[in-house]
Amino acid sequence: MRESEESVAKKVKSMPTDPARVRRNDPGEPTKCPVWQLHQVYSNDACKEWVQQGCRTAGIGCIECKQPVIDGILREQVPMRERAQMYLDDPTLVKNIIADGCEKAREYARETMRDVREAMGLEYH
Numbered sequence: 044m045r046e047s048e049e050s051v052a053k054k055v056k057s058m059p060t061d062p063a064r065v066r067r068n069d070p071g072e073p074t075k076c077p078v079w080q081l082h083q084v085y086s087n088d089a090c091k092e093w094v095q096q097g098c099r100t101a102g103i104g105c106i107e108c109k110q111p112v113i114d115g116i117l118r119e120q121v122p123m124r125e126r127a128q129m130y131l132d133d134p135t136l137v138k139n140i141i142a143d144g145c146e147k148a149r150e151y152a153r154e155t156m157r158d159v160r161e162a163m164g165l166e167y168h
């Protein structure tokens with residue numbers, strides 16, 4: 044979710060493409076390329092049109108084609124990075140959440156044990 048920009052870019056750039064595009068001037072077919080699947084998720088209609096046209100006519104290269112996908116993933120990460128930053132800046136927030144969770148769990152355990160004892164007719168005073 045908060046994978047570094049470098050790592051996202053590296054992964055997308057190393058993705059396989061339409062095997063027919065061996066050289067930059069070989070035309071390709073987006074539907075035979077896994078990068079196209081990501082364009083379906085991250086790109087608007089104008090960009091998808093640019094990909095289809097550019098790929099089929101060898102008007103764009105695969106590296107060029109992958110850049111909007113990289114940008115789209117990074118854009119999607121922005122709110123997650125922002126939310127996480129608050130906890131990175133102040134780790135005591137995380138410790139408090141964990142402590143809170145532990146206290147709640149203890150409470151549930153106490154209640155459950157009370158129910159169990161009651162059901163068994165055991166009472167401790």
Ligand code: SF4
Pocket residue numbers: 060061064071072073076077078079094097098099103104105106108109
């Ligand atoms: S131009 Fe884009 S869609 Fe076409 S083969 Fe390359 S990466 Fe895939």
